[in-house]
Amino acid sequence: MDKLSALTMFVATAEYGSFSRAAEQLGKTPSALTKAVGHLENELGVRLFERTTRRMALTEAGHIYLEGARQALMQLQLASEEVDQLQHELRGTLRLTAPPSFGPAFLNEVCCRFMDAHPQVRLEVDLNDAFVDLIDGGYDLALRDGPTDLPGLIARPLTANRIYLCSSPGYLQRKGVPVTLETYLQHDWLIFQHPLLHRHFWWLRRDGERIRLPQPVPRMASDNYDFLLACLLAGHGLQVMPQWSAAPYLASGQLVRVLTDYELEPDAFGPWVHVLYLAHRRRTRKVRVFIEMLEGYMREKGIA
Template identity: 90%
Template sequence: MDKLSALNMFVATAEYGSFSRAAEQIGKTPSALTKAVGHLESELGVRLFERTTRRMALTEAGHIYLEGARQALMQLQLAGEEVDQLQDELRGTLRLTAPPSFGPAFLSEVCCRFMSEHPQVRLDVDLNDAFVDLIDGGYDLALRDGPTDLPGLIARPLTKNRIYLCASPAYLERKRLPVSLDTYQQHDWLIFQHPLLNRHYWWLWRGEERIRVSQPTPRMTSDNYDFLLACLLGGHGLQVVPQWSAAPYLASGQLVRVMSDYELEPDAFGPWVHVLYLAHRRRTRKVRVFIEMVEACLRERGIA
């Protein structure tokens, strides 16, 4: 049996925890995966999985072999990509992950532009708020506003994570109440709920002064940022909005900053939006080109 195929099938089986689930994901039959793992076990003279009628789990030898198999497959992939870079045209697949809110804010534009300029590259874009492991998930890069002190990753700043208080002109016209530290509790608030965010108070900066204020009672809460943004644009309240999201609406007049001499502290999301990638991916041309395109898009929007 082809050793490379056997290694791929072994890794898939380990990651999905069963022959049937792994077979479904990689387009093989369960019997083919069973045969591949059996071939490797015969060659090594050890069992890689403990199997029962209810479950299967890696043995100690299986855990050791899985790490080596992943590294071997990764090195082969990198070697192939470096050979591809000798060609003029970018090829292959680029896998990335980012928060859902980055999609409509700027990432969809970047991806469409990238596909137009590099038609031989397939993009696999996973939008979710989870801080996924780039190695386990097989990602080339991640865009994140949040923790960057993750082992084995390079964090490259893209733009400052400035946080504004915003409203639509229609809401301000309807409410007819100034927004200040004395009145902000009397306004309708659209509040984004996220596990990393404090639900009890905010920190505001005014120059060098740091002010703690109680979080107002919300008119609406949601764990979906873009849902709330649509309601904000529709004139239904005030919202805390990152500059990278608000910029086009502020420029068009669809949103205005309120309490514009204050900025909200970004809490656990941190002061920067970063692109994260594995150290051994820094020389990969398609990764480098995609990052450069993100940076160019943010510069064009005036938020780099």
């Protein structure tokens, strides 16, 4: 029996939990799947499933073999895609995940450019703040600020996570109070709430000195960054924000920096935004091309 077909049928049986359901998905007969699994068991000399009249479950050997079979099928699929795309334009599906705030800041534009350049590629973009598992989620890559020491992942720095304190010119004019370490508590603050962020104080640096600054009571707090950004642009206070988000509004004059003599530490988000991808996908051409386009856009906009 063809080994590739047998592996495909074994993996499907394990995932669907029965020969009949797996056969329906593959367009095969249950007896064909039973024969394929039996062939693998005879070849290995072990049982891959424990079967009863009511249920079937993977044996310990079955769990081990399933992981290897999945990896083998994935590698063959990747190799086929790479060979095909050496001769043809990029095609297939590219799945990525990122925090919602990355969308309007830069990811929207990069994805639109990528689709224009590669019309045969289908993008699936999942915007959420959760640190999802790339394998379980079926993602090709992720954009994240925060912890990157995850097993099996390559973390490629994309842009520095420089943190600014910003306001609209209209708010400062209306408030009439300069922003200093002595007066900052007199101002209205828009505070982003996130599990990784410290809720009680900030750390600032100037000339080698590290200063602990109590976090002000917010005029408005939210777990949605873009909601707060809209209020900031409308002139409702001050906000802590990363440079990659602030850059276009600073360039247009919609926002200005305050406390520019101080450097605000990035807290648990860390000093870099990273592109994360699985080690075995480092050579996938569509992943590589997307990352190159992303990096090029960041350099073009001065936020690399």
